Amino acid sequence: MAAMAKPALADMGKNGPLPAHKKWQLVFVNHVTTNPFFVATQYGIQDACDYFGCGYQWTGSETAVVGEMVNAMDAAIAAKADAIGVCIVDPTAFNEPTARALQAGIPVFAYNADAPANSGNKRLAYIGQDLFNSGYQMGNRIVDLVGSGHVGLFIATPGQLNIQPRIDGAIAAIKASGKPITYDSIASGATLDEELPKIKAYYLGNQSVKGMFAVDAGSTQCVGQVIKESGLRAKGIYGGGFDLVPRTLEYIDQGVLDFSIDQQPYLQGFYTVMEMVMFLSSGGLVGPADINTGLKFVTKASVAPYLSTKTRFEGDSTVQQVVPRSGAI
Numbered sequence: 486m487a488a489m490a491k492p493a494l495a496d497m498g499k500n501g502p503l504p505a506h507k508k509w510q511l512v513f514v515n516h517v518t519t520n521p522f523f524v525a526t527q528y529g530i531q532d533a534c535d536y537f538g539c540g541y542q543w544t545g546s547e548t549a550v551v552g553e554m555v556n557a558m559d560a561a562i563a564a565k566a567d568a569i570g571v572c573i574v575d576p577t578a579f580n581e582p583t584a585r586a587l588q589a590g591i592p593v594f595a596y597n598a599d600a601p602a603n604s605g606n607k608r609l610a611y612i613g614q615d616l617f618n619s620g621y622q623m624g625n626r627i628v629d630l631v632g633s634g635h636v637g638l639f640i641a642t643p644g645q646l647n648i649q650p651r652i653d654g655a656i657a658a659i660k661a662s663g664k665p666i667t668y669d670s671i672a673s674g675a676t677l678d679e680e681l682p683k684i685k686a687y688y689l690g691n692q693s694v695k696g697m698f699a700v701d702a703g704s705t706q707c708v709g710q711v712i713k714e715s716g717l718r719a720k721g722i723y724g725g726g727f728d729l730v731p732r733t734l735e736y737i738d739q740g741v742l743d744f745s746i747d748q749q750p751y752l753q754g755f756y757t758v759m760e761m762v763m764f765l766s767s768g769g770l771v772g773p774a775d776i777n778t779g780l781k782f783v784t785k786a787s788v789a790p791y792l793s794t795k796t797r798f799e800g801d802s803t804v805q806q807v808v809p810r811s812g813a814i
Contacts, residue, residue: 501536501537501538503537503538503762503766506538506765506766508538508539508540509537509538509539509540509567509568509761509762509765510539510540510541510542510564510566510567511530511534511539511540511541511542511566511567511568511569511570511758511761512541512542512544512557512558512561512564512566512568512569512570513530513541513542513543513544513545513569513570513571513596513754513757514544514545514554514557514558514561514569514570514571514572515543515544515545515546515554515572515597516545516546516549516551516554516572516574516598516645516647517546517547517548517549517675518543518544518545518546518547519547520702520703521702521730521800522702522728522730522750522800523750523800524800524801525750525751525754525797525798525799525800526596526597526750526751526753526754526800527543527754528751528754528797528798528800528803529750529751529752529753529754529755529756529758529797530543530754530755530757530758531754532755532797532805533754533755533758533759533762534758537758537759537762539567539758539761539762541758542561542566544557544560544561545557545572548675548676549574549642549645549675551574551575551578554571554572554574554578554579555578555579555582558571558579558582558583558586559582561586561591562582562585562586562589562591565589565591566591567591567761567765568591568592568593568594568761568764568765569586569591569592569593569594570593570594570595570596570757570761571583571593571594571595571596571608572595572596572597572598572647573595573598573599573600573606573608573646574598574645574646574647575645575646576600576601576604576646577600577604577605577606579600579606579608580600580604580605580606580607583606583607583608584607587607592609592761592764592765592769592773593607593608593609594608594609594610594611594612594757594760594761594773595608595610595611595612595613596611596612596613596753596754596757597612597613597647597750597753598613598616598645598646598647599611599613599616599646600646601646609760609764609773610760610773610774610775610776611775611776612752612753612756612757612760612775612776612778613647613748613753613776613777613778614748614749614777614778614779614780615777615780616646616647616648616650616651616654617650617651617653617654617657618654618780619651619654619727619746619748619780620650620651620652620653620654620655620656620657620658620700621654621655621657621658622654622658622746622780622782623651623654623655623658623698623700623725623726623727623746624654624655624656624657624658624659624662625658625662626725626743626744626782627655627658627659627666627696627698627723627725628658628659628662628664628666630696630723630725630743631664631666631695631696631723632664632666633664633665633666633695634665634666634667634693634694634695634696635666635667635668635669635691635693635694635695636659636666636667636668636669636694636695636696636697636698637668637669637671637684637687637688637691637694637696637697637698638652638655638656638668638669638670638671638698638699638700639671639673639680639683639684639687639697639698639699639700639701639704639707639708639726640652640670640671640672640673640699640700640701640704641672641673641674641675641680641700641701641703641704642672642674642675643670643672648700648701651700651727652670652700655698655700656668656670666695669687669691671683671684671687673699673701673703673704673707675703676703677703677706677707680703680704680707681707681710681711684697684704684707684708684711685711685715688711688715688717694722695721695722695723696722696723696724696725697711697712697722697723697724698723698724698725698726699725699726699727700726700727701726701727701728702726702727702728702730702733704726705725705726705727705728705730705733705742705745706730706732706733706736708724708725708726708742709724709732709733709736709737709741709742710732710736712724712736712741712742713736713739713741718740718741723743724736724741724742724743725742725743725744725745726742726745726746727745727746727748728745728746728747728748728750729745729747729783729791729799731801733745734783734788734791734792735792737783737784737785737788738785738788738789738792740785743784743785744782744783744784745782745783746780746781746782746783747779747780747781747782747783748778748779748780749778749779749781750778750800751797751798751799751800752776752778752779753778756776756778760773760774760776794808796808
């Protein structure tokens with residue numbers, strides 16, 4: 486028997502590869518709804534929703550106020566959302582609304598930040614970076630760069646579960662190395678307006694520091710700005726952190742920052758929608774699974790394509806496009 490030809494993508498209709506279905510309404514609860522990091526995540530959600538025939542709402546808090554996020558979950562449950570995605574940035578605050586959503590038949594997925602294993606939260610799956618391991622790998626990179634001396638480690642909001650595991654991992658790697666490296670852990674604040682003056686003040690009070698590193702996008706950008714404006718590369722001071730906001734990429738290209746770690750925020754949106762849709766379309770028979778969206782160091786040697794190509798995948802273009810590449814991988 487001849488193999489059946491696969492339908493062209495254009496023939497699949499607005500529901501992608503699925504049979505016709507209701508337009509499922511998906512709610513994404515976020516802790517920093519206007520943060521530029523999550524622009525790529527929202528593009529991933531939009532693209533997946535367009536493909537699978539869904540609608541979505543982007544809601545939560547602009548400044549990581551957990552109570553506002555819980556209220557957004559409560560509103561989604563009351564509105565009978567078809568599925569909820571939430572950044573679980575607090576160890577226990579989301580347990581009760583998650584339980585109520587599940588009791589109401591609404592699947593709940595964690596994205597970007599997950600509850601600790603012993604928290605009791607019953608979310609169905611986590612889609613995002615392995616946060617502790619990413620921090621541990623950053624710590625190894627710090628050890629390789631610095632070798633010995635004192636470093637500053639910046640975290641926007643200590644205890645917040647999308648970044649606290651990273652700084653915990655970095656500290657664990659520094660300690661495990663046995664190298665004579667000491668460190669300070671500094672709360673830098675939830676916004677750039679807070680982070681920049683705190684990082685500047687830290688350096689002015691610790692001018693013998695051998696490196697400054699951060700575990701969130703805003704603090705990483707501000708570390709780069711302080712190093713550049715104060716001419717610290719000429720003094721042998723290293724820097725690095727997380728995420729690929731445009732200023733951070735520029736600092737890497739200029740040799741101001743040594744690295745930044747990509748956690749692929751577009752996939753945190755797209756894959757979460759995909760898991761929601763698979764659960765809904767299969768009547769729950771397709772079991773949700775954790776997805777690690779990866780860890781990728783971007784350095785001066787690899788930063789050029791990020792600067793020369795503007796895409797939805799990195800959140801710096803609205804255009805849907807296939808990005809060509811060539812050569813060995």
